[in-house]
Amino acid sequence: MVDSSDTDTGWNTIGHEWVVSALINHIQSGHVYHAYLFSGPPSVGKRTLAIEFAKSICCLEKQGSPCGNCRPCNLISKSKHPDVDEITPRVSGKTIRQHKINIDEIRNTIYRFTLNPLELDRRIAIITNFEDASRLVYDAMLKTLEEPPGDAVFIFTINNVSSLPETILSRCVSFDLRPLPVSVVEQALIKRWGTQHQEASFLARISGGRLGWAVTLMLDKEALVNRSAKISQLVDLLSQSRVNRFSYADALRKDREQAVETLALWECWWRDVMVVSSGATNAAISNIDYQSEIQNASSQVDSSQAANTISAIRNTQDNLRKNANTRLALEVLMLQIPTIHLGH
Ligand SMILES: [Zn+2]
Structure with a gap:
C-alpha cells in the first residue's frame, strides 16, 4: 500500500x-x-x-x-x-x-x-x-x-x-504537494536507490517526508553534515545572549539562500518541539537525532510558544524572499526565538 x-x-x-x-x-x-x-x-x-x-x-x-x-x-x-x-x-x-x-x-x-x-x-x-x-x-x-x-x-x-x-x-x-508519509520515502530509498534499511529509515525520518531532500542527504554526505551543523548551531543559540545571536545573524545574512535553507531546518526542528509539547511521543518527530534536545526544549516552552516561533521563522523566510532588509529580518527573528537552557 x-x-x-x-x-x-x-x-x-x-x-x-x-x-x-x-x-x-x-x-x-x-x-x-x-x-x-x-x-x-x-x-x-x-x-x-x-x-x-x-x-x-x-x-x-x-x-x-x-x-x-x-x-x-x-x-x-x-x-x-x-x-x-x-x-x-x-x-x-x-x-x-x-x-x-x-x-x-x-x-x-x-x-x-x-x-x-x-x-x-x-x-x-x-x-x-x-x-x-x-x-x-x-x-x-x-x-x-x-x-x-x-x-x-x-x-x-x-x-x-x-x-x-x-x-x-x-x-x-x-x-x-504535501510531504510524503515517512514510510513511502523509506520504501522509495530502499527500492529505487538501494539504501540499507537502517539508513533509509533514518533519512526518511529526518527528511520530514521530502523525498528529494532525503535523496540529497543520502547522496551528499556534506549536506548531511551541514544539516547537523545548522541544527546544532540553533540548539546552541537557544541559550545565547542577544549579542551572540546578532553576530550569528550577521554571518547568516551574507548568503540569502543558505539563510532560507537554515530557516527551513529550524522550522522543522521547532515543529518537533511543538509536537512533543502538545503531548505527542518521540515517534512523531522528524529530527530523531536531536530527541533529547527536543524533549528538553518542549519541557520549557508550551505548544503555543513553539507555534509562535514557527510562524516567526516562516515570516522571516517570506521577508528574505521578498528582498527585505536581511539583517533586520534576521535580527528580529533572533529576538523572537525563546531563550532555552538545554545544559550540556
Ligand atoms: Zn514518449
Whole structure:
C-alpha cells in the first residue's frame, strides 16, 4: 500500500497520486490548461512532477503518461527539447548571494512562444522556484497569461504561494504537494536507490517526508553534515545572549539562500518541539537525532510558544524572499526565538 512506485501510471514520480491522476485526466480529456502551479515545500517532488507532466503532454504515444522512449520523452528528461524551456533561478549578488529568475530569460521565452513550435504542436515552459521572481518578471508573465499564445503551457513550481501575486495565482490551475508519509520515502530509498534499511529509515525520518531532500542527504554526505551543523548551531543559540545571536545573524545574512535553507531546518526542528509539547511521543518527530534536545526544549516552552516561533521563522523566510532588509529580518527573528537552557 505504501509502495507508490507508479508502475501503473508510468510517471516517474513517487507519491502525489491524486495530482498525477488529475493531470492524466486533463491530457486524456484534451483539456490541458495554459498555466499550472505546483506548490509545496522544497524537495517534495515539484520539479519532477513538472517534467513528467511535460513529457506526458508531449509524448508521441499520447496515452496521458510518458512512454519514456520517444524523442520528446527523452529530450525533455534531459532538459534538451527545443520546444520545452526550463527556467531556474540563477545565483546573483556580490555582497549578498541570492537566487533570482532572470528577466531576460523570461522575455526570451515569451518571445519564442509567439513563434511556431519546432517539433511539437505546442510550446511548454517549466519555471521553477517562481518565488524568486521580481516584480518585472511577474508583470511580464501576467501579460502572457492574460493572452496565452497558441496551445502554450506554463508550469510553475513554488515553495510558498503567499509570495505570488493574486493576479497570477488566479490564472493557474494549482496543486499543493504535501510531504510524503515517512514510510513511502523509506520504501522509495530502499527500492529505487538501494539504501540499507537502517539508513533509509533514518533519512526518511529526518527528511520530514521530502523525498528529494532525503535523496540529497543520502547522496551528499556534506549536506548531511551541514544539516547537523545548522541544527546544532540553533540548539546552541537557544541559550545565547542577544549579542551572540546578532553576530550569528550577521554571518547568516551574507548568503540569502543558505539563510532560507537554515530557516527551513529550524522550522522543522521547532515543529518537533511543538509536537512533543502538545503531548505527542518521540515517534512523531522528524529530527530523531536531536530527541533529547527536543524533549528538553518542549519541557520549557508550551505548544503555543513553539507555534509562535514557527510562524516567526516562516515570516522571516517570506521577508528574505521578498528582498527585505536581511539583517533586520534576521535580527528580529533572533529576538523572537525563546531563550532555552538545554545544559550540556
Ligand atoms: Zn514518449
